[in-house]
Amino acid sequence: MEQQQNNDEIDLIEVFNNFLKSIYYFANRWYKALAIITFTGFIIGFGMYMKDSNIYSNKMIGQTRFINKTIIIEMINSLNEVNKNNKGSIGKILSVPFNDIENLAEITADTIENMGGLITVKLLYRDTIDVEIFLNGLVNYINNNAYIKREIQISKRRNETLIEKIENEISKLDSLQKSILKNTAKSTVASPNSLLVMNEQITNFFHGDILKLESTKQDYMKNLEHLTAFDVISRFEQAKIKERSFIKTLAIFGSIAFGLGFFVLLGFEIRRKAIQLIKK
Numbered sequence: 001m002e003q004q005q006n007n008d009e010i011d012l013i014e015v016f017n018n019f020l021k022s023i024y025y026f027a028n029r030w031y032k033a034l035a036i037i038t039f040t041g042f043i044i045g046f047g048m049y050m051k052d053s054n055i056y057s058n059k060m061i062g063q064t065r066f067i068n069k070t071i072i073i074e075m076i077n078s079l080n081e082v083n084k085n086n087k088g089s090i091g092k093i094l095s096v097p098f099n100d101i102e103n104l105a106e107i108t109a110d111t112i113e114n115m116g117g118l119i120t121v122k123l124l125y126r127d128t129i130d131v132e133i134f135l136n137g138l139v140n141y142i143n144n145n146a147y148i149k150r151e152i153q154i155s156k157r158r159n160e161t162l163i164e165k166i167e168n169e170i171s172k173l174d175s176l177q178k179s180i181l182k183n184t185a186k187s188t189v190a191s192p193n194s195l196l197v198m199n200e201q202i203t204n205f206f207h208g209d210i211l212k213l214e215s216t217k218q219d220y221m222k223n224l225e226h227l228t229a230f231d232v233i234s235r236f237e238q239a240k241i242k243e244r245s246f247i248k249t250l251a252i253f254g255s256i257a258f259g260l261g262f263f264v265l266l267g268f269e270i271r272r273k274a275i276q277l278i279k280k
Helices: 002-053 069-085 089-094 098-103 131-143 146-189 194-225 248-280
Strands: 053-065 103-111 118-126 233-235
Touching: 002 248, 053 069, 053 131, 069 103, 069 118, 069 131, 089 118, 089 131, 098 194, 103 131, 131 146, 146 194
Parallel strands: none
Antiparallel strands: 053 118, 053 233, 103 118
8 A cells, every 4th residue: 555655656756757847848949939929029019008108098978868878889989990991081070170080099989887878988099189179079970960860859759748748737737726726615614714724735635746747847848958869978188198007018918929929839849749759
């Protein structure tokens, strides 16, 4: 039993030693290639850092109440593809001077987690651009879309119809209240104080329903006042240089290059060993 245990320990030690030898031989054979690949990764990282070193970052927050926010986001993100392929076209779409569009690097939109219909729009650009002109162009581009204009008109008619219905309901309740008060005054033989109490009770009975209807009406009127597809909640701020760490950038690209190089060279080494075994 002890002999078997000793043999197992010797086998494990031998496997570990062979593993270390394999690593040593692999590193000794390929270290120059790995160094060159990793250095190439550093060079690419340095180039990417310099490319983005003068990139400004800016963002704004908007809100959509009547249009599906996914549609708004897709509309804005589609501008990014247009910007990559035809800057002159995006300048016409947004009514932004070509000099500003030429500096635009990227425009993206996304939702804000747990914030309902809020949307954040992020700009990346070189040098500087007039963000106010860009913002106005973006809002007009969204609100003047044919589909969105049609949906807004539908929402307008719906809200106007609901307001009209509520006004009719309020008018009916008011007429009913006056009629009951009038009939009560005619048919009730009571003291003035008792009649006053009865009138107050009748008024209070209708008052709650009328208040609820008035509150709902105010909500629909508020909708009509803000009947746009996209409202600006927070405008673009003062431009900020896009933050990027030089060391972190080099480390990321160097690590990626080293990892890719390691696995590719390891594949070559395994293939070489397999060919040697086959030849034997």
